Amino acid sequence: MEFVKEFATFLYQNDAIKFGNFKLSSGKDSPYYIDLRIVPSFPHQFRKMIKTLQSSISEKIGFDNFDCIASVPTSGLVIASALAIETVKPLIYIRQKPKDYGTENVIEGKIAEGSRVLLVDDVGTTGLSLLNAIKALKASKMVVTDAFTIINRFEGARELLASENVRLYEITDIIELSSILHKANLLDDEIFERIKKQIGLI
Secondary structure, rough: HHHHHHHHHHHHOOOEEEEEEEEEOOEEEEEEEOHHHHHHHHHHHHHHHHHHHHHHHOOOOOOOOOOEEEOOOOOHHHHHHHHHHHOOOEEEEEOOOOOOOOOOEEOOOOOOOOEEEEEEEEEEOOOHHHHHHHHHHHHOOOOEEEEEEEEEEOOOHHHHOOOOEEEEEEEHHHHHHHHHHHHOOOOOHHHHHHHHHHHOOO
């Protein structure tokens, strides 16, 4: 996909994807780090990303097959908000934990019981934050069958969501991105091999 080639270069040039040695929020070591929070600072690239996400959802899921878009704070919510504006779909978001004041809501926003919800996030890694959101939505009598991320790191998210009968889709993944950068001589052989080893390709 032409967008992905351009996107890979953009991420690299703007330090939204970095290579080296990093500690993830899960505590796991990683040879790379992705930070899509940078993308909205570049409105043309951000819009291209959202329009590509919109096209991918249309093709793989279909906009008639869900009623509402949901996400989890923070960077996934920025993406979901832009997507909701483009598609004129209601938006809700799921807190990691209930507010300890006011309404004590876990789910913010208003949709009817039985609504079909599409979950949107920035990067799929272990899938734990999405799993918590799925459980909260189902507990509120919502229907969740699909989730979409911009980038899949291939570290268990797809399998974890499948345990809740939720399919995970993505625009691109770490292998496609790193392959593009490797071919462009922007990523050396050693890091490329480490990335492939991390997700069990070698």
